[in-house]
């Protein structure tokens with residue numbers, strides 16, 4: 001009986017330490033965090049970030065505080081994709097500061113170097129196709145240095161599109177067509193197509209599944225910033241959809 005009690009205590013202690021490790025190392029954030037429908041929810045999550053944001057800050061002040069945090073953020077070895085998450089988030093923030101949508105992407109070569117960066121610019125350029133990944137790939141394919149990484153319109157193996165948010169159907173198919181792998185930072189259950197590959201037409205699904213499509217190994221704070229930048233349109237209801245922000 002005594003032994004059983006000691007065993008139970010040890011198990012409870014072990015579980016307690018594991019939970020603490022997760023909290024401190026921050027490897028797990030409840031997925032429900034990554035659903036944001038209202039400006040109020042967005043502001044509340046922004047003020048909870050370690051960026052010093054206050055609930056009555058003007059939009060410009062909020063964005064400046066995020067910029068300072070990202071500029072000073074030092075990716076740790078614990079989360080191997082944080083270096084890309086930071087770069088993608090800085091791109092996303094750049095777009096938001098220009099009045100655009102907050103999604104950024106970087107292209108990574110097989111040695112882990114960032115060889116192209118871009119952000120969404122649909123609002124800035126009045127173009128329906130200029131999602132971050134589309135802009136990234138067009139910029140890369142139009143560049144001189146892309147030649148050594150490509151054969152015709154297909155990328156040689158080893159390139160990865162890393163996006164702050166999960167790619168939409170259009171972008172996922174573009175990435176598959178080009179033959180790149182996909183990684184994304186934020187695990188929002190409402191965000192994109194990567195987690196819905198089964199819904200693609202069979203041939204497109206087969207093509208998408210030829211390449212790796214996965215959630216990056218990112219710290220909770222980078223995941224949260226990616227998510228909040230993605231939904232930052234709720235701050236001022238930007239974009240052509242003039243509905244009340246509560247209805248998003």
Ligand SMILES: [Zn+2]
Pocket residue numbers: 131132133167168169170171172
């Ligand atoms: Zn897209």
